[in-house]
Amino acid sequence: MTRPTDLSVAEARAWLGDADAPVVLDVRTPAEFAGTHIDGALNVPVDLIERSAAEIGSQLEGEVLLVCRTDRRAHEAARLLAPTIGGRGHVLVGGMTDWDEAGLPVEQGEGGPWAMERQVRTVAGALALTGVLASTVAPKAKWLSGGIGAGLLFAGLSDTCGMSKVLEKMPWNQRDDAPTVESVTRELAQGAASH
Structure with a gap:
């Protein structure tokens, strides 16, 4: 059966219960994955795929x-x-946000930091507020708020986020057991052998 490229939560859930279920790659950060994920998913952060797409892709069967x-x-x-x-x-449209909202089962980890979007909103809000408050004493500080606003506008228009790239590198978003190309290809090979 041919599946669409973009799958709704209901379509993905039904497929995961079939005999021809796909391999599930969760491309969030290791810290996000540690909090909660779809049972059986393999964590392969998108930045790892950016660096090693051909090597990882060559190990994906089905x-x-x-x-x-x-x-x-x-x-x-x-x-x-x-x-x-x-x-x-295939892409799960709405991702874990829609999966959670549908009340579908997840595997709970030991917890992790806030979701990246929440971290970005918090830091951007704090910097904008700091710029406004500081501008009452140092008028040029208003440009901090302007810069944050311009960055958010650019992020929205380009669908990229430089602040999330910076926050991903912060210590609270790092894990000692972060996936590597070697660990991912090993897990994919083990999964293929068990089928």
């Missing part, structure tokens, strides 16, 4: 369901893997 918090990073991962896996990449 259909692949890509998952992130919404679906932006999953679509990016699908684009990066397409030269290697072709049309076998």
Whole structure:
């Protein structure tokens, strides 16, 4: 049966229960994955795919369901893997946000930091507020708030976020057991052998 490239939560849930269930790659950060994820998902952060798409893609057999918090990073991962896996990449539209809202089962980890979008909103808000408050004493501080506003506008228009790239590198978003190309390819090979 041919599946669409973009799958709703209901379509993905039904497929995961079938005999031809796809491999589930969660492309969020290791810290986000540690909090909660779809049972059986393999964490392969999109930045790892950016660096090693061909090597990771060459290990993927069968259909692949890509998952992130919404679906932006999953679509990016699908684009990066397409030269290697072709049309076998599928994206969970709405990602873990819609999956959670539907009340579908998840595997709970030991917890992790806030979701990246929440971290970005918090830091951007704090910097904008700081700029406004500081401008009462030092008028040029208003440009901090203006810069944050311009950055958010650019992020919205380009569908990219430089602040999230910076925040991903922060210590609270790092894990000692973060996936590597070697660990991912090993897990994919083990999964293929068990089928």
